[in-house]
Amino acid sequence: EPEVTQTPSHQVTQMGQEVILRCVPISNHLYFYWYRQILGQKVEFLVSFYNNEISEKSEIFDDQFSVERPDGSNFTLKIRSTKLEDSAMYFCASSFRIAETQYFGPGTRLLVL
């Protein structure tokens, strides 16, 4: 069964460093999303991406964040200069059509020291 994959599973970085989180969505899906979950809290929407451009972003998704689909399979989230408060689990999700089920990857746990 197709699934969303994410790498790395864990990432530890120093404050101020850049990190890139990688996702491979399900192959025939057209809509891509990033969410984050601070430990013990709810899952929060960051950004949606469709047709090679950002379609919606939340207040969390400021200028330090960017997303890219560099090729036909990968979908990346870059945090340019990490802060302590960026420590969280980051989930990638994809769906085939609008409003259809979003399937989530296993997440990348990011720890900023």
Place this chain on the structure above:
Amino acid sequence: AQKVTQAQTEISVVEKEDVTLDCVYETRDTTYYLFWYKQPPSGELVFLIRRNSFDEQNEISGRYSWNFQKSTSSFNFTITASQVVDSAVYFCALSEGQRAAGNKLTFGGGTRVLVKP
């Protein structure tokens, strides 16, 4: 703006007991979609069910059942004869309408279910 409230933060039951998780949502759209996801201790988000706003029929899938009531803006989830493997955090989520650019999910705060043997 859309909002999802899961008033129960944690529920503890003994195996074989039934457990019902409450979910109340707010939206101004007439077309919307409701979801339940399970997050086991390993951390991934597992899709359980999707419902659209025009389909109020209740659903049963094995030991899981869902009760959707538009009149009270609720989409409750029941686990019948709970098992230890049901121990997880369960999230209710809402997406509004059919926006051309995609539909973000708004999650509730989650309910942690602990099933004791």
